[in-house]
Amino acid sequence: TERIRWSVAFKTAVFMPMAISLFAAGIIWRIVYDRNPERGAANAAIATVHDVFSDTGMLHGARPSTDTLGQLADGAVGPAAPLAPGDVALVGLTAIAPADVPDEAEPAVLPEPLRGGITGVVWRDFTPGGGEPGRVDEGELGLPGVEVELRDAGGRVVATVETDARGAFAFEELEQGPYGVAVAAAAFAEPFEGVSWLGPQLITPAIIIAYTWVWAGFAMVVIGAGLAAIPRDVLEAARTDGATEWQVFSRVTVPLLAPVLSVVFITMMINVLKVFDIVLSVAPASVQDDANVIALAMWRTSFGGVNDFGLGSAVAVLLFVLVIPILLLNIRRFRREA
Numbered sequence: 001t002e003r004i005r006w007s008v009a010f011k012t013a014v015f016m017p018m019a020i021s022l023f024a025a026g027i028i029w030r031i032v033y034d035r036n037p038e039r040g041a042a043n044a045a046i047a048t049v050h051d052v053f054s055d056t057g058m059l060h061g062a063r064p065s066t067d068t069l070g071q072l073a074d075g076a077v078g079p080a081a082p083l084a085p086g087d088v089a090l091v092g093l094t095a096i097a098p099a100d101v102p103d104e105a106e107p108a109v110l111p112e113p114l115r116g117g118i119t120g121v122v123w124r125d126f127t128p129g130g131g132e133p134g135r136v137d138e139g140e141l142g143l144p145g146v147e148v149e150l151r152d153a154g155g156r157v158v159a160t161v162e163t164d165a166r167g168a169f170a171f172e173e174l175e176q177g178p179y180g181v182a183v184a185a186a187a188f189a190e191p192f193e194g195v196s197w198l199g200p201q202l203i204t205p206a207i208i209i210a211y212t213w214v215w216a217g218f219a220m221v222v223i224g225a226g227l228a229a230i231p232r233d234v235l236e237a238a239r240t241d242g243a244t245e246w247q248v249f250s251r252v253t254v255p256l257l258a259p260v261l262s263v264v265f266i267t268m269m270i271n272v273l274k275v276f277d278i279v280l281s282v283a284p285a286s287v288q289d290d291a292n293v294i295a296l297a298m299w300r301t302s303f304g305g306v307n308d309f310g311l312g313s314a315v316a317v318l319l320f321v322l323v324i325p326i327l328l329l330n331i332r333r334f335r336r337e338a
Contacts, residue, residue, distance in 0.1 A: 012225070014217035022214060026281025031208035031312065033197035033282070043194035048190040056101070057189035058145065064093035065125035066134040078182030085174045086113050089181040090227070092125025092134055093143070101141055106165040108142035117172040121179055122146045122163050123209060142167020146187055151180040160184070200290040207282050207291055211275065219264050227253075227258030266330050273323055294319045 019024060024149075034040030037047035064070070069091060070080035079089050088111060101124060108123035125141045143163060152170045161169045168279040171181075191229040197206045224238070230253060238248045276295035283291040294315060302312030 001079065001173040001333070005310060011217075011221050014220050017214045017217055020149065021277065023276075023281050025210060025214050026278040027214070029196070029206070029278075032280050033206055035194035036194055037192060037194050040194065040197075042197060043192075046195060047192040050266075053188070054192075055189065056191040057095060057187045059096065059143070059183070059187040060088070060190050062188065064091040064097050064127055065094045068134060072155070072182055072185075074225070075185030075188055076182035076190065082153070082178035082183055083118055084178060085116050085118060085176060087118055088113055088118030089118060090134060090136070090266055091120060091122040091148075092136075093122065093183075094126050094133075096124050096143075100246070102144050102269055103167050104144055105167070106139070106143040106144075107141050108136050110136045111168045111170070114170055114172065116315045117170055118150070118179060118181060119168070119170045120148070121167045121244055122148065122169070122183060123167045126241075126258075147184040149182050149184050150174075152181065153178045153180075200287045203283050203287045203291045209277055210282055211272075214278070215268065215271065219268070222264055223257070226257050230256050259333075262333060266326055266333075269326050270323060273319065273326070294322070 018321060022266045031039065033040045033043075035043060036044040068080060069077060071077050077093075078091060083089055091108075105124075110119055111119040111121055113119065121136060121142060123136060123140050125131075125133060125136075125140060131140065142165065144165045144167060146163045146167070148161055148163060148169045149157045150161075152158050159171055161171065163169045169181075196202060211280065231305055234256070235248055235252060238252050245252070273294055274295055276299065277292055277332055279288075279291055279296050280299070292300075298312050298315040298319065300306065302309050
C-alpha cells in the first residue's frame with residue numbers, strides 16, 4: 001500500500017471498524033440484515049438486482065372477491081366455470097390499496113355480451129360502506145393494463161389481451177366451445193420480501209461476515225506493514241536469479257512475512273474463542289441456540305434466565321483452558337524473537 005497515494009486514507013477506512021465496540025458493530029449489522037428491503041441494506045441491494053430480472057405484479061396481494069373465481073395451478077385467477085362465446089367474464093378483485101390502482105383507471109362498466117366472442121371486466125370490487133361482491137357497483141374502478149388470458153378446454157393459453165382504462169377486455173371471433181378466462185399469474189407476482197439473514201439457517205454466516213468486517217482492517221494493516229518492511233533488494237535478487245513471481249511470493253515473501261502472519265493468526269484465534277458481544281447483538285433471542293458460542297453459552301447459563309452460576313463458571317474455565325495453548329504459543333514466539 002505504500003505505492004498508493006491515498007494509503008493513509010485507505011488504512012484509516014479499513015481500520016475504522018475496530019474503533020467501535022463489537023456490540024455497536026453488531027447493532028449496525030443487525031440493521032443491515034433487516035429482512036425488510038426498505039430498512040436492511042443487504043436486502044435492499046438484493047432487491048435491486050432481483051427487480052432487474054423479475055418484476056413485481058401490479059396486483060400483488062389481491063384476491064378474488066367471490067367464490068365464483070378460482071386460482072389455477074399456475075397462479076392465474078379467473079372464473080371457475082367454463083365460458084362460451086357470448087358470455088361475460090366478471091373478475092372482481094379485493095385487497096387492493098387505493099394507492100396501487102393506476103392513475104389512468106376509470107370507473108368500471110359492465111360490458112355488453114359480444115356475439116361470437118367473450119367480453120369481461122377486471123375491477124377493484126370494493127365500495128366503502130356498501131356494494132355487493134361480484135357486481136360492478138357505481139364508483140368502483142377498473143384495473144387498466146392487466147393481462148388477461150384466454151384458455152382452451154385443456155388449459156392452454158390461446159390468446160391474450162390487456163384491459164383498457166375501465167378494466168374491460170374482449171376476445172373476438174371465437175369458435176364454439178368451452179373456454180377459460182383468467183388474469184395472468186404474472187400480475188400477482190409478489191415483491192421481493194428479503195432474505196432471512198437473522199433466521200436459523202443464515203445467522204452463523206451473517207455473524208461471520210460481520211466479524212470479518214470488524215477485524216479485516218486489523219489483518220490488512222498489519223500484513224501491509226509487514227509487506228512494506230520486506231527489503232526490495234531481496235525480491236529483485238530473486239527475480240535476477242530467474243525466479244518466477246510465484247516462486248518469489250512462495251519462497252521469499254511468505255517466509256519473510258511468517259512472523260507477521262503468525263501474529264495475525266494467533267490474535268484472530270484468541271478473538272474468535274472469546275467472541276461474545278457481536279453474537280449477542282446480531283443474533284435475535286429466538287436463534288441464539290443456532291448461533292451459540294462458548295462465551296455466549298457461559299453468559300446465558302449464568303445470567304440469561306437459567307442462573308446456574310456453577311455451570312457458567314465451568315464453561316468460563318473451559319474457555320480459559322482453550323486459550324492457554326494459544327497464549328503459550330504466543331509466548332514461545334516472543335522468546336524466539338527476543
